Amino acid sequence: MIITVTLNPAVDQNISADQLVFDDRAYILDTFESAGGRGINASRVIHSFGGKTLAIAFSGGESGTHFEQLLKKYGFPAEFVRMKNAIRHNLAITDKQGLSVKLNERGPDLSGPEVEAIAQLVIKRLPKAKWLMLCGSLPPGVPNDFYSQLIEAARKEGVKTLLDTDSDPLTLSVEAGPTVVTPNQSEAERLLGRALLTRSHFIDAAERIREMGSENVLLSLGARGAIGCTPNHVYEAIPPRVDAVCPIGAGDAMAAAFTWAMTRGKPFADAIRWGVAAGTASAMLPGISYPTLDQTKDIYKRVEIKPVS
Structure with missing residues (x-):
């Protein structure tokens, strides 16, 4: 089983418009709501696979x-820790040209007992898990090293961990030694304090992040694919050229498909290939949508994976 943890879930309002432009009107073509948060999105992909x-x-x-x-509509099991304050609302707007805007609320303030309650729930479920995915931002009131505590708890149970977060929680938690960390380009730039512009920059960044403590690194580069770094190898995954409709959520799909592949005993390089395929397939779909296994398989066949010398 793969456990996903979402400390800052949301009700996502998804709007499709004919265009996103300044100083002109746009028309709404479609709107729908979904249960959101990086961990929730990851569970959706894993379940659909x-x-x-x-x-x-x-x-x-x-x-x-x-x-x-x-x-409930997604069909996979979920357990909740009830908190005093209401969870956040997020807004995503996409247009027919593939432009998108994502506006997120910061999230509610959490109390110490609430934070401790979700930590204990995760720890209680670890014995039945193979992987623990720690996904998304930390709402106010959660210590920046919270993910580090869960990484340590998972290690004691022999559970592998994937860390997918940003800013201070990423900086502190990568030092705890997760099995793999999956920053995108912007998150990696903030973590390392420098711009990443070229292929050599990306490769160097993945290696430097691994040296910070993570056993492995999967650096997501959007339409340019991903760089995977292990203690002994560096891999580059190059996706096919596609018409991207909405890139929002593609990173969540990548992390989910990578973890799913690892639980099926796939080699690290092949798991990267599955991850890039799912991220690419996700970006081809309108709104915040996630690909089926068949849609991902079609892209998987066209993803190039090669070692970096």
């Missing part, structure tokens, strides 16, 4: 009730 997943998340307020109702 036939994998076994458990989503653990906070919930609270009227928005939390609505979030739980939306989540």
Whole structure:
């Protein structure tokens, strides 16, 4: 089983428009709501691929009730820690040309007992897991080293960990030695304090991040694919050229498919290939949508994976 943890879930409002431009009107073509958060998105992909997943998340307020109702439609099990404050709302707008805007609320303030409650729930479920995915931002009130605590707990149970976060939580938690960390280009730039512009920059960044503590690194580069770094090898995954409609959520799909492949005993390089295929397939879909296994297989056949000398 793959456990996903979402400390800052949301009700996502997804809007498709004819165009996104300044100083001119745009028309809404479609709108729908979904249960969101990086871990929730990862569980959606894993479940659609036939994998076994458990989503653990906070919930609270009227928005939390609505979030739980939306989540039931996806068909995978979820467990919640109830909190006093309501969970956040996010807004995503995409147009027919592939432009997108994502506006996220910071999230509710959490109390110490609430944070401890979700930590204990995760630890209680670890014995039945193969992987633990720690996904997304930390809402106010959660210590920046919170993911580090769960990485340590997972290690004691022999559970592998994937870390997918940003800023201070990423800086502190990568030092705890997760099995793999999956920053995108912007997150890696903030982590390393410098711009990444060229292929050699990306390769060097993946190696430097691994040296910071993570056993392996999967650096997501959007349409340019990904760089994977292990203690002994560096790989480059190059996706096919496609018409991207909405890149929002592609990184979540990549992390999920990578973890799913690893649980199926795939080699690290092949798991990267699956991850890039899922991220690419996700970007081809309208709104915040996630690919099926068949859609991902079609892209997987066209993803080039090669070692970097």
